[in-house]
Amino acid sequence: MFYNFKKIEKKWQKVWDKEAAFSARPSPDKKKYYLLEMFPYPSGKIHMGHVRNYTIGDVAARFKRIEGCNVMHPMGFDAFGQPAENAAIKNKTKPGAWTRKCIQEMETELRKMGFSYDWKREVSTCESGYYKWNQWIFLKMFERGLAYKKASGVNWCPSCQTTLANEEVIDGGCWRCHTKVEQKDLEQWYLKITEYKERLLEDLTQLKNWPERVLAMQANWIGRSQGVEIYFKLKDSDMVIPVFTTRPDTIFGATYIVLAPEHPLVKGLIQGKPQEKEVLKFMDKVSKENKLARASANVKKEGIFTGSFAVNPVNNEVISIWIADYVLMEYGTGAIMAVPTHDQRDFLFAREHGLSMRIVIQSTEYRVEKPEDLTEAYEGDGLQVNSGQFDGLPNQEAKKKISRWMEKEGMGKIKVNWRLRDWLISRQRYWGTPIPIIYCPQCGVVPVPYKDLPVKLPKDAPFTGEGGSPLGKVKKFLEVKCPKCGLKARRETDTMATFFDSAWYFLRFCSPKYQEAPFDKKEAAYWMPVDQYIGGIEHAILHLLYARFFTKFFKDLGLVDFSEPFNCLLTQGMVLKDGEVMSKSKGNIVDPDSMIKRFGADTLRLFILFAAPPGTELEWDEWGLVGANKFLNRVWRVQENLKEKAEPALVKVLHKTIKKVTEDFSEFKFNTAIASLMELTNAIYQSSADKEVFSKLVIMLSPITPHFSEELWQALGNKESIFKAEWPVYDSKMLAEETVTIVIQVNGKVRSKIDVPNDIDEAKLKELVLADAKLAPWIQNKPLKNFILVPKKLVNIVL
């Protein structure tokens, strides 16, 4: 007998839909539980990654619901973005029409998986009812100086014809199309995320239930480093060059200074010097170099002497000033003090150019007398030498003392440097939220008044893929009266990066139709923060950092009273096939829809949870799917053979299973939960289940295989949905065994096992163990040295 998954799945999906079975509203007497999975970009088809992500989430949602929580489990679409525009160019359609069609198709596929979403809360970021609030948030930020426009060198993707945030540049390429990113000088809109850098870093410690690696990646990205900004005066002028260092303990070993080629002081330094021409040539050469090539480590460090000299403030030594490509303008002050003996980069550069070196830190393990004896820089800890009054101190201690001393003497300033840059959000594309700004010849940059929101995207824009943003070609959109003075003005034609949209969608789900603000404060106060967030590791930096930033901003606006949006985070592993990530380009995609057709959604859900724990990679295995299906059919057949009363031994197994499954579900250990449900099923096959045992098995399966379980539940004579049933509770009395098996080891090796009464006392047990005939050859007549007893488990006889 096979169960008819096609019929069953369709039937229950219809019922749940009709009854809006999973819609959630605040309730005072139940514990709220907000479960969220990262919403998808509506490409039109779901892939296995979605299936895995949403299955994990759905099982958790259904489990929490049946455990008695008030669960909110919404779904929506991250619907703005470039693919829609590319499709429009290619297929001569409109991005809006294309996107809405994709959303519909995708929704159909999600419904086929039986996910228990509250579809009444569905949001789509491309609808003006949503992006109006993007504009509202932008204006609030603009008012507070957190959204600003500036001209600077930006990352430019020549293929997508748009700018990219730092976070969107992966290995020097565009995150979307992998095209090599170029540098371009443009005036662009930024969000001042750096204003929140301290809080973004500090609050990471609050996130106890986030994976270690995500926390590490975020901390790394924010990149706080503590050090000193040291002022180097020029030898023959009052000009000062500030440098940043995290190693003030090595200042006495600084034997030259290096500036980035783009450093603004360079021109003044070389003016009139014999080196001027050469240096200019070098600067020109470096500026033409690809940033990626320049950044790739271990390339030869090229540089040139400027002809100028500076003075080391701690010892008044006159040192030469260089420029070199290994110093970056973007970090610190764009200038460094070089300590070749204690920094490998400086060491290589100094050797290349014959610059002098001085050892200022001696390892306590070995001594190097002369810098010429060094084969590489010594970057470890040790004792200060050649460092004036600091000689003999451990360098870590000297670091603090020198910092304070320099600050007191006015030679420098203790400073913290950050890696995090402001977030570039403007995109020269059509399919995104219009930035609500007007440029007036008289008033300058004028924000669109709140009452005029939303600034709607014009429906008909030309999509050619050439000649800049399509919005710039729509007169009706472009030409506008200045809201301040009424003069003819021009709208901003850039749109917002889509990461803006997803930085707060979890709040919109709390009140998706709310008209007064991005979200209803009261609803958000009830549902937020998200109790469990689930999504891919690829969002570890971008999306999660932006969402944290927005939440803190909302807190500052007084809209929420928490500062972190996601309490627990689960990053699910990738789905692989033949050891490689499933991807279109590799041609190793398995289409979920075809699997649903062959095996049913329940089988697919079961397999994907059973094959690996949620956090690790999952190797696709069609045989595994067959096995999952086999198991369900095995459970299905149990109903044909129910007894009046189950054997006590089976009831015991049931209670053990309840305990294990309940614990495993709470910890997202679905693979082992399923294993124990399989064991219970095997035990049923060894004897026979009664209605009670079988009902409980079916309930425990219901979060994983909802349609299948609902059908069996009904067949058992229940009128109400299985999701209104009660989660089984185990009886700890049932777990207690009358006899236990004691493993007997001799010198740590298992030699025998005996069954003894559960409540046996120690002396009696010892007597029984030592009388065990099987042990005789091992014990012989050797004296007993030790007798280790682990109650109810094991003894170890040490001879």
Added chain:
RNA sequence: GCGGGGGUGGCGGAAUGGCAGACGCGCAGGCCUCAGAAGCCUGUGUCGCAAGACAUGAGGGUUCAACUCCCUCCUCCCGCACCA
């Protein structure tokens, strides 16, 4: 280089100081069957006829007892990276 996570049968994986390999896939054998890519049952780490020995990337240590804790090393994956 820095940071994070791994390495266990033919395969996915289980066990976080106490019987290594639960559960499943695959494979082998049996039963049932006109038939089986169905179902049910049994077996399945390696060597060995067996007793037993060996076995969780390698080596060392702590312990009565180590996949689990500590040290050294190898190796794979991911993130950041000339960040001063």
